[in-house]
Amino acid sequence: MTVAACAALVERGDPDRFLATMAAPPAARAVLFPLYAFNLEVARAPWLTQESIIAEMRLQWWRDALEEIASGQPVRRHEVTTPLAEAIDAQTARKLDETVAARRWDIYKNPFEDAANFEAYLDQTAGTLLWAAVTSLGPAQERTIRDLAYAQGLANWLRAIPELEARGRIPLLDGTAKGVRSLAGTGLERLGRARADRSAVSPMARPALLAAWEAGPILRQARADPSAVAEGRLGQSPARKRLSLIARATTGRW
Secondary structure, eight states: OOHHHHHHHHHHHOHHHHHHHHTSOHHHHHHHHHHHHHHHHHHHGGGSOSOHHHHHHHHHHHHHHHHHHHHTOOOOOOTTHHHHHHHOOHHHHHHHHHHHHHGGGGTSOOOOSSHHHHHHHHIIIIIHHHHHHHHTTSOBOHHHHHHHHHHHHHHHHHHHHHHHHHTTOOOOSOOSHHHHHHHHHHHHHHHHHHHHTGGGBOTTTGGGGGGGTTHHHHHHHHHHOTHHHHTTOOSOOHHHHHHHHHHHHHHOOO
């Protein structure tokens, strides 16, 4: 029940966030690894069973754990909850509850109702996670962080399209080439807006933003070649991915 155990979970289940976190200072890793391990456990909870009631119970378990952290009660012992309770404050725990609640969409096979519903899902999952990570390290402007998180969440979502469809989900409102181009374009606009506001993020908080380092290349690829989404061809080569991460970690220009 240590940060090292959380790091091992993230390394196995979320290797890109693992690489980004290893590029952060050690003090930041002690906060980020428990958060990302929590996110990994919550994200996969709906997929561990085909029984919706059991999946709901798994998510409720995490909501109850967050409530224990938020209220200052003794926190249930678990390899993630124990270090998480040391890494976040009560306000962050309450905010993360909306991330768990949003994951209920993953249990069922209903499509998103409209564009606002899809954007809310990305904001409550990717947005709230990044906001929690950033504010646990230092001050920042929320709009800037949520713009960046939208781009990051959308890039990750587009990469997950083939698996989501294989599992019977309807992940996009408009999966045509035109629809994908438009969506990627929106993500790039919000990414640009976030980067134009770099000064709104304190130096202490910036290591958390390394997790979004692949958003730009992936969204540009999706806009230029929408077929790469359905065919699962989004992403950079391992060598290019590492080089771009090193460059961003070195310059601090996320």
